[in-house]
Amino acid sequence: MLEELTRGAITDTLDYDIVEPAHMELAEPSIATAFDACVARGATTVVIQPYFLLPGKHWNQDIPELAGAAASRHPGVAYLVAAPFGVHPLMADVVSARVEYCLAHVRGEVPECEACAGSGRCRLQTADAPEASAPA
Numbered sequence: 001m002l003e004e005l006t007r008g009a010i011t012d013t014l015d016y017d018i019v020e021p022a023h024m025e026l027a028e029p030s031i032a033t034a035f036d037a038c039v040a041r042g043a044t045t046v047v048i049q050p051y052f053l054l055p056g057k058h059w060n061q062d063i064p065e066l067a068g069a070a071a072s073r074h075p076g077v078a079y080l081v082a083a084p085f086g087v088h089p090l091m092a093d094v095v096s097a098r099v100e101y102c103l104a105h106v107r108g109e110v111p112e113c114e115a116c117a118g119s120g121r122c123r124l125q126t127a128d129a130p131e132a133s134a135p136a
Helices: 002-013 031-040 057-071 091-106
Strands: 045-048 078-081
Touching: 031 045, 031 057, 045 057, 057 078
Parallel strands: 045 078
Antiparallel strands: none
């Protein structure tokens, strides 16, 4: 999903010539692989934008260490670990849009979103009836 987002909506929206997806751990492309790909495509500055809402250990420690190790193979290439999304004013719009879409889905008005597609997870539930139907 990250690669589809990066190669689709993000590259179509942002005005950057070089954009590569990366995973911090457990999956490829890794930060090192993506960093190498950016440099191979001509980047002289690499910005790592964590897809996190708030800062934590990954942003404070893990990602900077991974980025530094990747950069060490490319002398002269600058890098920046950008801030997580945080409490940006547009986040309220994002939350509202997601909630409204999910409610429209459980009412049968729209298909599952890209995050839930095929999972069947977007459904109303109650403690006494885990498989509740659409709202009245």
